[in-house]
Amino acid sequence: MPYHSVREAVAAFRRAPGLALLSATSIGLSFFVLGTFGLVTYNVDVTLRGIERRVEVVAYLRDDISAAQLELLQNDVRSFPEVEGVNHVSKFEAMRNAMQQLEEFRDVFTDLELNPLPASIEIQLRPDFRDPESVERVANLIALYPFVEDVRFGREWVDKIFQLRRLGGAVAAILGIAFAIVAILIIGTTVRMAVLARREEIIIMRLVGATDGFIRRPFLLEGFITGLVGGVLALVLTYGAHLVVDGSLIDLEWLPSLWTAGGVLAGGLLGLLASGSALRRHLVSYA
Amino acid sequence: MIKLVSVYKEYPRSGLALKNVSFHLRKGEFAFLIGPSGAGKSTVLRLIHMAERPSDGEVRVSGYSSARMKRRDIPRLRRRVGMVFQNFRLLRDRTAAENLSFALEVSGARRGDIKGRVQRLLAQVGLAARAGAYPDELSGGEQQRIAMARALIHDPVVLLADEPMGNLDERASRGVFDLIRDINSSGTAVLMATHDLELVRRYSGYRVIELSEGAVVYDSEVADAVS
Numbered sequence: 001m002p003y004h005s006v007r008e009a010v011a012a013f014r015r016a017p018g019l020a021l022l023s024a025t026s027i028g029l030s031f032f033v034l035g036t037f038g039l040v041t042y043n044v045d046v047t048l049r050g051i052e053r054r055v056e057v058v059a060y061l062r063d064d065i066s067a068a069q070l071e072l073l074q075n076d077v078r079s080f081p082e083v084e085g086v087n088h089v090s091k092f093e094a095m096r097n098a099m100q101q102l103e104e105f106r107d108v109f110t111d112l113e114l115n116p117l118p119a120s121i122e123i124q125l126r127p128d129f130r131d132p133e134s135v136e137r138v139a140n141l142i143a144l145y146p147f148v149e150d151v152r153f154g155r156e157w158v159d160k161i162f163q164l165r166r167l168g169g170a171v172a173a174i175l176g177i178a179f180a181i182v183a184i185l186i187i188g189t190t191v192r193m194a195v196l197a198r199r200e201e202i203i204i205m206r207l208v209g210a211t212d213g214f215i216r217r218p219f220l221l222e223g224f225i226t227g228l229v230g231g232v233l234a235l236v237l238t239y240g241a242h243l244v245v246d247g248s249l250i251d252l253e254w255l256p257s258l259w260t261a262g263g264v265l266a267g268g269l270l271g272l273l274a275s276g277s278a279l280r281r282h283l284v285s286y287a
Numbered sequence: 288m289i290k291l292v293s294v295y296k297e298y299p300r301s302g303l304a305l306k307n308v309s310f311h312l313r314k315g316e317f318a319f320l321i322g323p324s325g326a327g328k329s330t331v332l333r334l335i336h337m338a339e340r341p342s343d344g345e346v347r348v349s350g351y352s353s354a355r356m357k358r359r360d361i362p363r364l365r366r367r368v369g370m371v372f373q374n375f376r377l378l379r380d381r382t383a384a385e386n387l388s389f390a391l392e393v394s395g396a397r398r399g400d401i402k403g404r405v406q407r408l409l410a411q412v413g414l415a416a417r418a419g420a421y422p423d424e425l426s427g428g429e430q431q432r433i434a435m436a437r438a439l440i441h442d443p444v445v446l447l448a449d450e451p452m453g454n455l456d457e458r459a460s461r462g463v464f465d466l467i468r469d470i471n472s473s474g475t476a477v478l479m480a481t482h483d484l485e486l487v488r489r490y491s492g493y494r495v496i497e498l499s500e501g502a503v504v505y506d507s508e509v510a511d512a513v514s
């Protein structure tokens with residue numbers, strides 16, 4: 001009987017608006033911290049992805065490589081499943097790049113007849129293969145070609161990026177769990193007080209033959225709504241924080257709508273779960 | 288219809304409340320349950336209502352058995368078994384009519400039916416005129432009538448009454464007991480725990496089951512059969 005549940009849940013909010021507000025607020029604050037963290041994580045992720053896109057393997061070529069051999073090498077490498085693109089940098093281009101980037105270089109090398117810089121090919125990897133193992137595997141394969149002098153890849157970079165992301169994930173998970181526990185405790189207390197406030201009614205319901213599900217439903221609905229309200233509150237606070245920081249300190253991207261919708265829904269589900277487990281503990285005493 | 292078979296009930300701290308209690312209450316029968324305080328009268332009623340489970344033995348009520356019953360079956364049993372108490376147990380923040388409609392609503396009555404049934408129940412217990420009164424505005428006798436109306440919402444096969452007149456004066460008691468007899472004469476079995484031996488003596492035609500220290504020490508039906 002959804003009508004009864006809705007009416008009772010609304011009555012519960014009316015009966016103790018302060019308590020309902022308190023628990024919604026506490027869920028809101030917990031999720032706000034999570035939301036802020038999500039915002040940071042998301043932006044770190046966006047930045048990381050930008051850095052990651054630059055992960056490439058560079059193969060320096062011997063000066064005596066022929067045009068045909070170069071062609072062969074490029075075609076070979078391009079056919080690797082890990083490889084997204086291959087870009088050839090000739091000796092001349094290498095010199096021109098160097099001179100653009102380094103002024104000292106310009107002075108030393110302008111009139112040199114002999115160009116000391118080797119030609120190279122720059123190899124871009126597909127997104128799925130930018131992890132340290134794949135990068136190393138590709139680099140080792142390319143090093144096997146006879147006219148490849150040397151292979152370089154940003155090994156430390158690659159490792160660092162992945163360490164950062166793993167650390168971020170772990171911190172987010174720990175904080176997330178900690179705040180979820182706090183929110184569960186608060187909702188549990190709220191439900192317990194709601195159960196106490198409706199003690200007499202529950203006794204009568206049991207007496208006249210109401211089912212467990214029927215007795216539970218208004219409390220579950222109340223928990224769900226409280227969680228949802230908390231989720232929306234967290235969303236508003238997080239967006240406020242985003243507005244304040246974005247533009248004034250650094251440029252921040254706002255979260256994808258799947259994250260925000262998921263966050264609000266997670267608030268509702270957390271409320272539902274917390275009141276469900278609190279009910280399991282507090283309704284048993286009513287025979 | 289109601290059968291207790293060698294029922295023992297042990298409470299965690301206070302020990303054995305019932306010892307080897309057996310009796311059979313038939314459809315439409317009336318029985319007084321008497322005995323000194325602490326004899327186990329309320330415990331018997333709570334067992335029949337499945338608010339307690341026997342520690343040993345079996346309680347059978349209208350096709351349900353304590354031995355096989357799951358928690359989720361209890362609500363359906365409770366709709367077959369009405370119960371009233373010495374202290375009425377009405378919701379004080381609801382009117383007489385609202386107490387009845389609440390009970391109907393939460394125990395699965397169709398919403399369209401509720402209003403009509405509340406009116407009929409109020410009329411049945413003689414309180415149609417007090418529908419809008421809160422429990423505190425009703426006399427003890429009137430409150431017990433509302434509680435009885437609530438016990439009757441699903442046309443139970445039995446009415447369990449735990450000292451229903453315990454808090455009432457002479458006149459109110461008579462009114463409530465007359466109502467209980469009315470209910471019984473329309474086919475509902477009644478099992479009534481009471482201290483009022485005067486009343487039991489006055490209605491000597493009714494069956495009497497006497498408990499003492501958790502055991503049945505007298506059952507008029509069995510005694511009659513023996514003599």
Ligand SMILES: Nc1ncnc2c1ncn2[C@@H]1O[C@H](COP(=O)(O)OP(=O)(O)OP(=O)(O)O)[C@@H](O)[C@H]1O
Pocket residue numbers: 298299300301303304322323324325326327328329330331
């Ligand atoms: N919930 C309980 N927990 C522990 N012991 C209980 C409980 N309910 C009853 N008892 C014990 O069981 C025994 C029987 O109690 P019960 O309430 O059935 O007696 P009674 O005949 O109804 O007494 P009274 O006439 O005073 O109402 C008593 O010794 C009582 O202390």
Ligand SMILES: [Mg+2]
Pocket residue numbers: 328329330449
């Ligand atoms: Mg008693």
